[in-house]
Amino acid sequence: MTGVTKIINGNSGKCNGHCKSVENGNCQRKDSTHEENYTYEMIQQTANYLSQRVPFEPKIGIICGSGLGSLAQQLKQPIEFPYSTIPNFPVSTVEGHAGKLIFGFLSNVPVVCMQGRFHFYEGYPLWKCAMPVRVMKLMGVCQLIATNAAGGLHKNYKVGDIMLVKDHINMMGFAGNNPLQGPNEERFGPRFPPMNKAYDKELIQRGIEIGKELGLKDNIHTGVYTCLGGPNFETVAELRALKMLGCDAVGMSTVHEVITARHCDMNVLAFSLITNECILEYDSQSEPNHEEVMDAAKMREELLQKFVAKIIDYINKSRLTQNS
């Protein structure tokens, strides 16, 4: 089955009324923000398609960051769906994002893993980037673990460090771009969701302890993540400004997924692998690039697999079994 994403972009239908250049009801603009949002029924259709093919209900959803797809390789009894075969799903276009949804068991817990995520810079609106989170929700997921590769802004962060996200600054939201934009779907959550308790404090604390158990010592932190639209890496002035604002790590993802997850009342843990140190000096000879990001992710592959497995084990023992 092929994807059936409904794209209107001036070809047919309406554009949610946010387009100023509508003639005869047809959107004249061709950019990706002028697609029609998914209806609840479309998300349900996707969830049903997957539920009918997976003989268990996933409880935890994992989103693998750039080069972190190996987190999905440790799943037992895996069932894989290339994104291109899932109704309504976008497809991955970035190196290091395989583009597969994988169901299986990790630490004996039924999970679903996105081996590859969607970014705004790929041309997808934020609601589309975050759509798989809603699919997970309708399939039974109550806990999201979002991972990403990020540049380290904090002076103590080194390549290979882990930063558990304690908060975020939604830079794209400052500019009026949010995955919850448009008519609110009450069946997912409220019009005005709070975001001051987005990241589960207990899991952050446990994450720090697990990191130390795995030998990370001074290489595990809690900090503030920010997401820029990308795809270019930042200028020196931008990075200095972000640092002044209180950001510790910078990337191009995760925030829209977390907002969507919290909107539908999922519990969230997110962490960044610091893949490069942000360049804050004009006389630096270095330039960031995606290859170093991928190399750093490869270097930490094994450790991150153990890290995630232990966190899932903890979530299972402390919470999931209590609810069942």
Ligand SMILES: O=P(O)(O)O[C@H]1O[C@H](CO)[C@@H](O)[C@H]1O
């Ligand atoms: O956030 P993830 O998907 O881990 O990837 C990060 O790494 C890529 C840049 O190298 C960007 O896509 C950035 O967002």
Ligand SMILES: Nc1nc2[nH]cnc2c(=O)[nH]1
């Ligand atoms: N925006 C941004 N994203 C990243 N992803 C990995 N490293 C970086 C970085 O330095 N900046």
